[in-house]
Amino acid sequence: MRTLAEYLPEHPFFADLGPEAMELIVGCAQNVxxxxxxxxxxxxxxxxxxxxxxxxxxxxxxxDPQRGxxxxxxxxxxxxxxxxxxVPPYRWMFDARAATSVSAVALDGACLRGKCDxxxxxGYALMQRVAQVMLERLQDARLRLLDVYGSGx
Amino acid sequence: xSVQAPNPTSVDVRAPDPMLPRQFRxxxxxxxxxxxxxxxxxxxxxxxxxxxxxxxxxxHAFGVGEVPISICGDPTAPxxxxxxxxxxxxxxxxxxxxxxxxTVGVRGPFGTGWEVxxxxxxxxxxxxxxxxxxxxxxxxxxxxxxxxxxxxxxxxYGARSPEDILFAEDMASWAADHDIVVEVTxxxxxxxxxxxxxxxxxxxxRAGFDPLNSLALVCGPEVMMRYAATAxxxxxxxxxxxxxxxxxxxxxxxxxxxxxxxxEVFLCVDGPVLDYARLGPxxxxxxx
Amino acid sequence: xxxxxxxxxxxxxxxxxSLHSRGYRVLGPTLREGALVLAEVRTxxxxxxxxxxxxxxxxxxxxxxGDEALFGFAATAQSxxxxxxxxxxxxxxGTRTDPADVTAQQTRDAGTVxxxxxxxxxxxxxxxxxxxxxGRAAIDVHYAERRSAAFLIAVTCGTPAGTCxxxxxxxxxxxxxGADLTLTELIDDAGHRFLVEPGTPEGAEVLADVPGAQAMAxxxxxxxxxxxxATAAMGRHLxxxxxxxxxxxxxxxxxxxxxxxxxxxCTNCTAVCPTCFCTSVEDVSDLSGDVDERHRVWDSxxxxxxxxxxxxxxxxxxxxxxxxxxTHKLASWTDQFGMSGCVGCGRCIxxxxxxxxxxxxxxxxxxxxxxxxxxxxAAGDGPDPRLLAIPTPPEL
Numbered sequence: 082m083r084t085l086a087e088y089l090p091e092h093p094f095f096a097d098l099g100p101e102a103m104e105l106i107v108g109c110a111q112n113v114x115x116x117x118x119x120x121x122x123x124x125x126x127x128x129x130x131x132x133x134x135x136x137x138x139x140x141x142x143x144x145d146p147q148r149g150x151x152x153x154x155x156x157x158x159x160x161x162x163x164x165x166x167x168v169p170p171y172r173w174m175f176d177a178r179a180a181t182s183v184s185a186v187a188l189d190g191a192c193l194r195g196k197c198d199x200x201x202x203x204g205y206a207l208m209q210r211v212a213q214v215m216l217e218r219l220q221d222a223r224l225r226l227l228d229v230y231g232s233g234x
Numbered sequence: 235x236s237v238q239a240p241n242p243t244s245v246d247v248r249a250p251d252p253m254l255p256r257q258f259r260x261x262x263x264x265x266x267x268x269x270x271x272x273x274x275x276x277x278x279x280x281x282x283x284x285x286x287x288x289x290x291x292x293x294h295a296f297g298v299g300e301v302p303i304s305i306c307g308d309p310t311a312p313x314x315x316x317x318x319x320x321x322x323x324x325x326x327x328x329x330x331x332x333x334x335x336x337t338v339g340v341r342g343p344f345g346t347g348w349e350v351x352x353x354x355x356x357x358x359x360x361x362x363x364x365x366x367x368x369x370x371x372x373x374x375x376x377x378x379x380x381x382x383x384x385x386x387x388x389x390x391y392g393a394r395s396p397e398d399i400l401f402a403e404d405m406a407s408w409a410a411d412h413d414i415v416v417e418v419t420x421x422x423x424x425x426x427x428x429x430x431x432x433x434x435x436x437x438x439x440r441a442g443f444d445p446l447n448s449l450a451l452v453c454g455p456e457v458m459m460r461y462a463a464t465a466x467x468x469x470x471x472x473x474x475x476x477x478x479x480x481x482x483x484x485x486x487x488x489x490x491x492x493x494x495x496x497x498e499v500f501l502c503v504d505g506p507v508l509d510y511a512r513l514g515p516x517x518x519x520x521x522x
Numbered sequence: 523x524x525x526x527x528x529x530x531x532x533x534x535x536x537x538x539x540s541l542h543s544r545g546y547r548v549l550g551p552t553l554r555e556g557a558l559v560l561a562e563v564r565t566x567x568x569x570x571x572x573x574x575x576x577x578x579x580x581x582x583x584x585x586x587x588g589d590e591a592l593f594g595f596a597a598t599a600q601s602x603x604x605x606x607x608x609x610x611x612x613x614x615x616g617t618r619t620d621p622a623d624v625t626a627q628q629t630r631d632a633g634t635v636x637x638x639x640x641x642x643x644x645x646x647x648x649x650x651x652x653x654x655x656x657g658r659a660a661i662d663v664h665y666a667e668r669r670s671a672a673f674l675i676a677v678t679c680g681t682p683a684g685t686c687x688x689x690x691x692x693x694x695x696x697x698x699x700g701a702d703l704t705l706t707e708l709i710d711d712a713g714h715r716f717l718v719e720p721g722t723p724e725g726a727e728v729l730a731d732v733p734g735a736q737a738m739a740x741x742x743x744x745x746x747x748x749x750x751x752a753t754a755a756m757g758r759h760l761x762x763x764x765x766x767x768x769x770x771x772x773x774x775x776x777x778x779x780x781x782x783x784x785x786x787x788c789t790n791c792t793a794v795c796p797t798c799f800c801t802s803v804e805d806v807s808d809l810s811g812d813v814d815e816r817h818r819v820w821d822s823x824x825x826x827x828x829x830x831x832x833x834x835x836x837x838x839x840x841x842x843x844x845x846x847x848x849t850h851k852l853a854s855w856t857d858q859f860g861m862s863g864c865v866g867c868g869r870c871i872x873x874x875x876x877x878x879x880x881x882x883x884x885x886x887x888x889x890x891x892x893x894x895x896x897x898x899x900a901a902g903d904g905p906d907p908r909l910l911a912i913p914t915p916p917e918l
Binding site for chain 2 (some may be wrong): 613614616618621623626628653656658659660661662663666668770773774799800801802803804805807811814816818821823828829830831832836837838839842846849850853854857858
């Protein structure tokens with residue numbers, strides 16, 4: 082069983098961050114587990130945690146009164162959940178639910194933000210990585226907006 | 235510049251008429267999804283239609299019209315001729331709702347094939363979505379029949395929602411019994427869906443294949459194919475090793491009616507399967 | 523091949539009669555309601571004696587020449603295309619007695635037609651359509667049969683019209699090879715006569731029926747002068763050097779939007795163009811539903827339907843459709859078939875209701891390319907698809 086300090090640098094999100102930065106980040110981290118179906122967070126709640134997924138899959142849900150609950154994203158192993166901790170108003174936009182049993186590393190958002198305020202180099206490096214995730218998710222979402230498999234395509 | 239002189243003696247009036255269909259009978263209709271059906275056809279004259287993986291035929295619904303549909307069966311296996319058809323217009327509606335025993339007209343086979351055997355000795359990565367899996371099925375069956383001659387084989391498939399997934403049983407069998415890595419994703423799903431959600435092109439970046447020794451086959455809506463090809467190129471796959479199956483309006487299937495032209499390319503004769511080195515620049519031009 | 527003979531003008535009737543006796547229907551230029559059109563010719567009186575034409579962008583008029591010339595005009599309103607490649611052709615008829623039992627009966631309706639007075643441009647167009655429709659892997663058997671049975675009599679143009687540019691395209695004013703007979707009309711002190719040159723054994727055979735004198739040096743010189751005078755009087759020019767590369771490189775030129783403001787996408791140009799070959803296929807059923815007629819009908823890349831996929835048309839803007847037509851005609855055609863698609867007949871210019879001139883539009887593209895810089899952009903230098911741009915939503 083590896084420690085967080087051993088595992089986190091190998092996670093794709095933290096690749097190439099360097100040992101000093103990793104030490105700062107590990108200081109805000111702890112292991113968490115969710116059972117199949119357990120909620121990670123609800124839409125509207127205070128967003129103060131950043132999840133790095135080790136095993137399993139997390140479903141991000143939206144509820145539409147007419148169409149019911151729809152899963153609109155499903156980050157899994159090697160991916161991350163949530164960036165609302167980094168940007169005001171620090172509030173979750175969706176429900177997040179463990180679609181399978183999930184092992185993850187939870188990073189305290191307030192702790193991380195504090196360290197980024199004091200160390201801009203760390204802050205910039207984390208921002209770059211979050212921007213990368215957001216870009217990929219945004220591109221994916223925009224293309225899905227086209228509904229290319231719909232009956233009009 | 236040279237001018238082509240008319241030369242009546244070189245015109246062969248006894249040439250076969252490419253516009254005359256052969257008659258086939260529907261032996262089975264299988265419902266795949268709520269708007270998609272696979273027809274199994276047997277030739278009325280008993281002569282089997284030889285074809286290559288990736289080719290298509292023009293299917294004729296009597297009194298209604300014709301549509302180009304890819305053949306989705308194994309070219310080497312005995313048995314009826316298979317086509318997967320989605321109900322999107324008058325002709326496809328007639329074909330999708332036709333009862334077993336109905337005669338349909340078949341012209342073909344037409345076009346270029348996937349030639350997946352070019353990928354032997356290396357990895358094969360297949361990126362597809364929606365009904366795009368149907369024209370690729372014959373190529374996948376070809377790989378399955380000679381599995382040991384290929385390296386890693388990865389199938390990335392996207393659908394709108396879980397109930398729109400095509401050939402789910404085939405994909406499960408390929409994954410379980412034929413050492414093919416199958417990754418399925420949907421645009422959105424109900425809470426019971428525990429699989430991936432997102433566009434299939436996003437799966438290319440982390441899929442397990444060697445970009446420098448791969449043959450990529452891509453088929454689906456054109457937007458999906460463009461971004462899939464870009465993602466493959468970003469991974470390092472050479473444009474010449476990425477093959478797409480393009481679609482345009484087709485009326486004759488034999489290069490005579492002009493409809494399927496993509497600049498100088500007749501998709502029914504020079505395609506529909508073409509490599510991205512040739513297609514890329516053409517796909518960049520809007521409304522070409 | 524026997525050399526040319528000279529025919530007195532009235533002996534042209536003997537040629538027509540000889541064709542009739544061999545079972546041909548003779549179609550030639552006639553004057554109908556102010557336009558010169560191909561119709562049945564029985565006697566020389568059916569030909570438009572003394573009639574000329576004045577053609578300009580969007581304008582066609584016939585005029586009185588003040589002489590007796592039988593072929594003193596340029597491109598007729600329509601080419602031979604509707605004769606050899608009809609706008610509506612029945613391909614086959616299917617009958618169905620029950621859903622399980624369908625038979626398709628092919629229909630062939632060749633007929634034997636002699637086309638009298640085919641210009642060099644139209645003759646070249648027939649050769650081009652021979653390649654496209656009957657010279658590749660798939661043959662249009664109806665065209666092939668009708669074309670093989672046709673007897674072609676070409677005529678040298680002595681009076682090019684304002685929209686003509688056959689000299690630029692290498693198709694005239696003297697007709698090229700491939701006609702069964704080629705006529706050159708001569709009216710001078712030596713009389714009103716025709717130099718008739720056979721081009722095929724069939725042509726020589728028909729020519730043997732007709733009383734003619736051996737062509738003298740003076741006749742040949744007069745015929746040559748007709749050609750050189752006509753070449754010098756050409757209405758327009760289309761420089762063809764680098765045309766393919768220019769059009770491919772102009773795919774994203776703003777000039778197409780400029781044309782789009784004038785073009786009505788009325789499809790007149792494709793209808794009168796002698797090389798345009800695009801068709802659609804239609805199934806026509808009767809009330810019983812037991813009979814299905816498969817028709818091949820003319821189609822045009824200018825129509826919105828032409829490029830329709832189930833989601834919508836690929837070419838929705840008029841600019842894109844005009845670009846398709848010109849780029850195909852002058853560029854992609856050469857890659858596809860080995861020759862230009864344009865024969866310089868000028869009909870697309872004459873019959874365009876918006877008076878759009880193909881030669882002028884190409885000229886504008888050349889100017890724009892020169893203005894853009896030394897190197898025209900390659901067709902692939904489009905926007906980088908990896909940039910975060912919102913894709914254009916599909917037509918709903």
